[in-house]
Amino acid sequence: QMRIGVLTGGGDCPGLNAVIRAVVRKGIKAHGWEIVGFRNGWQGPIENLTKPIDLADVEEILTRGGTILGSSRTNPYKVEGGVDRIRETIAENQIDAIIAIGGEDTLGVAKRLTDDGIGVVGVPKTIDNDLGATDYTFGFDTAVHIATEAIDRLRTTAESHHRALVVEVMGRHAGWIALHSGLAGGANVILVPERPFNVDKVVEHVERRFESEFAPIIVVAEGAIPEGGAEVLHSGERDAFGHVRLGGVGQWLAEEIADRTGKESRAAVLGHIQRGGTPTAYDRVLATRFGLHAVDAVAAGDFGTMVALRGTDIVRVKLSEATAELKTVPTERYEEAEVFFGA
Ligand code: F6P
Numbered sequence: 001q002m003r004i005g006v007l008t009g010g011g012d013c014p015g016l017n018a019v020i021r022a023v024v025r026k027g028i029k030a031h032g033w034e035i036v037g038f039r040n041g042w043q044g045p046i047e048n049l050t051k052p053i054d055l056a057d058v059e060e061i062l063t064r065g066g067t068i069l070g071s072s073r074t075n076p077y078k079v080e081g082g083v084d085r086i087r088e089t090i091a092e093n094q095i096d097a098i099i100a101i102g103g104e105d106t107l108g109v110a111k112r113l114t115d116d117g118i119g120v121v122g123v124p125k126t127i128d129n130d131l132g133a134t135d136y137t138f139g140f141d142t143a144v145h146i147a148t149e150a151i152d153r154l155r156t157t158a159e160s161h162h163r164a165l166v167v168e169v170m171g172r173h174a175g176w177i178a179l180h181s182g183l184a185g186g187a188n189v190i191l192v193p194e195r196p197f198n199v200d201k202v203v204e205h206v207e208r209r210f211e212s213e214f215a216p217i218i219v220v221a222e223g224a225i226p227e228g229g230a231e232v233l234h235s236g237e238r239d240a241f242g243h244v245r246l247g248g249v250g251q252w253l254a255e256e257i258a259d260r261t262g263k264e265s266r267a268a269v270l271g272h273i274q275r276g277g278t279p280t281a282y283d284r285v286l287a288t289r290f291g292l293h294a295v296d297a298v299a300a301g302d303f304g305t306m307v308a309l310r311g312t313d314i315v316r317v318k319l320s321e322a323t324a325e326l327k328t329v330p331t332e333r334y335e336e337a338e339v340f341f342g343a
Pocket of ligand 1: 011103126127128170171172222236275
């Protein structure tokens with residue numbers, strides 16, 4: 001009887017439990033496997049932290065956010081003897097293969113472990129949607145949905161008070177959440193990490209929007225940077241007190257706008273709200289399909305691969321392809337949004 005390990009690594013995201021449920025259901029029902037959960041990402045196999053998962057354990061988790069297995073950003077290649085300890089855990093628990101659900105870091109480890117002779121199949125996860133080789137990752141649709149709802153709400157209060165409202169969304173390296181929630185929420189400016197922004201231009205858009213008697217909404221990705229290298233603290237960085245910041249560029253920009261326009265301006269940082277709670281129907285379906293196809297990949301012994309969405313099909317790609325480079329917002333996609341700036 002095959003024993004398959006499952007783990008979730010990196011930042012959590014809505015839909016992880018839906019993947020676990022699909023893996024367990026199909027693994028047990030179609031193949032008669034035993035499924036062993038590893039706790040807290042790669043920390044689980046390194047420290048032999050296991051949690052057997054049966055059919056009963058995946059009842060009622062489809063709609064639940066987070067991950068029943070816990071997560072961490074542990075990298076076995078950065079832990080003394082990490083890979084050897086994984087080998088020991090695998091031998092001790094008689095694990096035949098591992099399904100690793102994660103983003104760039106988790107899947108980068110999955111690739112290296114496969115190269116080192118450990119059979120791993122990857123499932124792409126990130127709210128940032130910045131993984132290569134797949135059209136979408138689950139969690140992204142949910143994050144965009146939450147951000148869009150927030151923009152809708154911030155718009156009504158901005159209108160009442162004739163203020164500019166800067167909405168800071170997640171995305172350190174890629175502006176997908178900003179682009180999509182900005183388009184869906186009818187933002188008047190969208191700023192992404194891929195393109196350093198010109199504050200004068202932002203101010204122009206804001207003033208034009210105020211002229212029309214409507215309040216400007218500016219959506220900014222947490223990793224967006226102003227042209228000219230102004231000193232801006234970003235989310236995740238440490239401030240003067242040594243505290244890890246949640247938000248930074250949004251507040252900075254709101255103050256610049258207030259100073260330069262003389263109008264009131266406020267910032268809202270959405271932060272981890274974008275990662276919590278129940279997944280959208282789209283993400284539940286995508287996560288479920290990824291889980292089912294990951295089981296097929298293991299059954300076929302097709303290790304070193306990742307399941308991916310291409311159009312409406314789930315396909316298998318090499319982990320090396322998926323982790324080769326981040327998928328950022330292309331210029332053409334940004335230019336589509338620019339048509340609405342200031343308007
Ligand atoms: O990768 C997911 C993500 O939510 C990013 O959008 C964000 O920059 C980062 O994780 C936040 O990390 P943490 O949860 O460790 O603060």
